[in-house]
Amino acid sequence: MRQPVKTEAGLVEGIPGWDRSVTVFRGIPYAAPPVGDLRWRPPRPPAPWAGVRKANAFGPVGPQAPGPELDGLDLPMSEDCLYLNVWTGATADDRRARPVLVWIHGGGFRVGTGAHPRYDGEALARKGIVVVTFNYRLGSLGFLATPELSAESEHRASGNYGLLDQVAALEWVRRNIAHFGGDPERVTIAGQSAGAGSANFLAMSPLAEGLFHRAVAQSHARHFRDPELRFLASSYRTLADAEAAGTRYAAERGARTLRRLRSLPWPRLVEGNASAVDSAADTGGPAKPPLFRPVVDGWVIPGGYEETYSRGRQNDVGYLAGNNLDESGAVPESTFAVYRTAGRRTWRPGAPPVHVTREAFVTASREKFGAMAEEFLRLYPADTDDDAGRAHCAAVRDNARISTWLWAKDWTARAGRPVYTYFWTYASPVMGQDPRRASHGSEIDFVFGNLHPDRGEWTDHDHAVAETMTGYWANFVATGDPNGPGLPRWPAWSADTPSVMELGNAFAPIPLADPPRLDFWQRFFLTQQAW
Amino acid sequence: MDSNGFDETEAGRTSATRQSQAYDGLRSLLLSGSIPPGTRLTEADLTRMFNVSRSTMRAVLVQLAQEGYVTSEVNRGVRTRSFSVEEAADILEARETLESALAGKAAERATDEEIAELRRTLRTMEECKTRGDQAGYSQGNRRFHQQVKEAAHQQTLARAYDTLLYPLVMRQYRNLTAPHPRTGSLEEHQAIFLAIVTRNPEAATAAMRHHVASARQALMLQARRERADPPGDPSAP
Secondary structure, three states: OOOOEEEOOEEEEOEEOOOOOOEEEEEEEOOOOOOHHHOOOOOOOOOOOOOEEEOEOOOOEOOOOOOHHHOOOOOOEOOOOOEEEEEEOOOOOOOOOEEEEEEEOOOOOOOOOOOOHHHOOHHHHHOOOEEEEEOOOOHHHHHOOOHHHHHHOOOOOOOOHHHHHHHHHHHHHHHHHHHHOEEEEEEEEEEEOHHHHHHHHHOOOHHHOOOOOEEEEEOOOOOOOOHHHHOOOOOOEEHHHHHHHHHHHHHHOOOOOHHHHHHOOHHHOOOOOOOOEOOOOOOOOOOOOEOOOOEEOOOOOOOOHHHHHHOOOOOOOEEEEEEEOEOOOOOOHHHHHHHHHHOOOOOOOOOOOOOOOHHHHHHHHHHHHHHHHHHHHHHOOOOOHHHHHHHHHHHHHHHHHHHHHHHHHHHHHHOOOOEEEEEEOOOOHHHOOOOOOOEOOOOHHHHHOOOOHHHOOOOHHHHHHHHHHHHHHHHHHHHOOOOOOOOOOOOOOOOOOOEEEEEOOOOEEEEOOOHHHHHHHHHHHHOOOOO | OOOOOOOOOOOOOOHHHHHHHHHHHHHHHHHOOOOOOOOEEOHHHHHHHHOOOHHHHHHHHHHHHHHOOEEEEOOOEEEEOOOOHHHHHHHHHHHHHHHHHHHHHHHHHOOHHHHHHHHHHHHHHHHHHHHOOHHHHHHHHHHHHHHHHHHOOOHHHHHHHHOOOHHHHHHHHOOOOOOOOOOOHHHHHHHHHHHHHOOOHHHHHHHHHHHHHHHHHHHHHHHHHHHHOOOOOOOOO
């Protein structure tokens, strides 16, 4: 990579990766620091700089409650956090610009950073992809809405500053990535959990039209009539609800005016995971989404999923989406006893329930399914506590696979591009969980190929799984099709075939669910409100 | 993974662990230098941030005040610690004594495994310096010092060293514009390692003292310079 590299705002110089064929640029500002009067405003372009900026250190992380997402990172925390990172293996000999992957980190819209080592883009860069990771505003700094903020906006909208940051990062990519050997016409956005939710929102946002060509949602691409969507990362708020919550939030801090709110130092504005739960959200159960999350504001997000998909208003992009074996309340059988003893006392508030007793399972089923509860309990019988645990997990997994399959059906009804769905089942012992499980986020290390020795004693089998996963993802980013030489065939989603591609323990299509169960869930969703 | 996300279902966290989590979290926030010295911290904000009761957060703040991470005064409330130049010099001088003693013990007591780990860390630091990976070098630097401390197998010295708060001092007074790593830094670490590998306690003590003293002197020079001539507003034209 010839250095320094030109960007709109100035010259940058990166450093070699651990593999000298890759150059990494850390901490390039993609927007002006959203501080002072710019707090709770759409991001502005960064100030240009003279000379060469050394892009060898990650930018600060956005203000957030310290926790596992930042462990071992030793990065400062600051409102001045809108920085991105680029990994590229491009050389002067390239005959063609390289496809680009823009990664949106997860963390419940409340924590996280693009600088986390598990999102290191070097392995994918060695496979010919230009990788971009970045920070966006989180928590109340990213998603606060108030009537005063909406009034200040020419669009009469507030609450989506974090999403606007994501759009700004994509705009930076469009204008600058060619200088890094990337092709602005072949951009894929990808994210996990809240990052996947973000990808789903960007896929509905007119502001992001043309800025990307395909999307990857790792967990949480759900059908709009699946009630679980309401508490998962694809959940949204209405502007009215968000403004009301924002007014309460400001009052709790003794800030009656926007000026006063803007004057508070950021440690006064960080919400931990208990206080930031949206308990008022109607999710049909105990699971609740975080309070500060995207808003259907009529501008960044013009409408809900049903409204958008039924009119074909979504961005015309291909998709790759899936779920994991042990997430959304499904857990390995050997943990049933632990959950029985722990009860609900120690969980994250609003977490998806794990029903491991007959009584809890049956009670919850009656609440959720109403008139259809008897049919549900026949399909997922539970005579003992252990039966109940197994039935609960089977139901969660069937729900997820079927919901994503139906989502894909709606998505492709108006968008002409193929969709690929998956079900991740691999539980590596190295992840450090006891017992090991294919938990939420466990696929990330394998997708990025980040099996570094200092992160665990990975086995040959782990490396083989990573080779396959990075192969699929790199192919999808390059062509919109994960298939390629040497990889087990992954059929595209098809209305004719109720199946999903298993990834991990095996690499082959598996049936979505037993036919009577599939039929049940389809009918159940029809009884639910569309979001 | 994603424990603040939408999908966390790990059970088993008790309230005793919650207090230590809040302590660890607030302490790491303070050590990162993300909150300017002298900033007021209110109980209400911290309980919201860390998901604990007020009484738990009060206990955490008392512990952090006792350890010197925060100050607690009647009319000023709880504030992040701010060190005067004299306090900073005093702490760094104490660090010199303790850390050079630890290096001497490491030369006596480091196991072969610990020496292999130190060698790996040093190699990483060399690699980072060649690549220009400042952050990687700093991380390796921290790990090196941590490994020397542990290789000393001297609990009392190590505990005393940990109470020093010198990372807070470094954060407050670090010179962001100086070349990093400081010239000679890598060679000083190599000298310390060599003394440990050759099982020479006197040499290890001397090499560590020289290394930490150089860092202290560079820092103090900068601190005194800034006190005499405070840096201007970096955002001014």
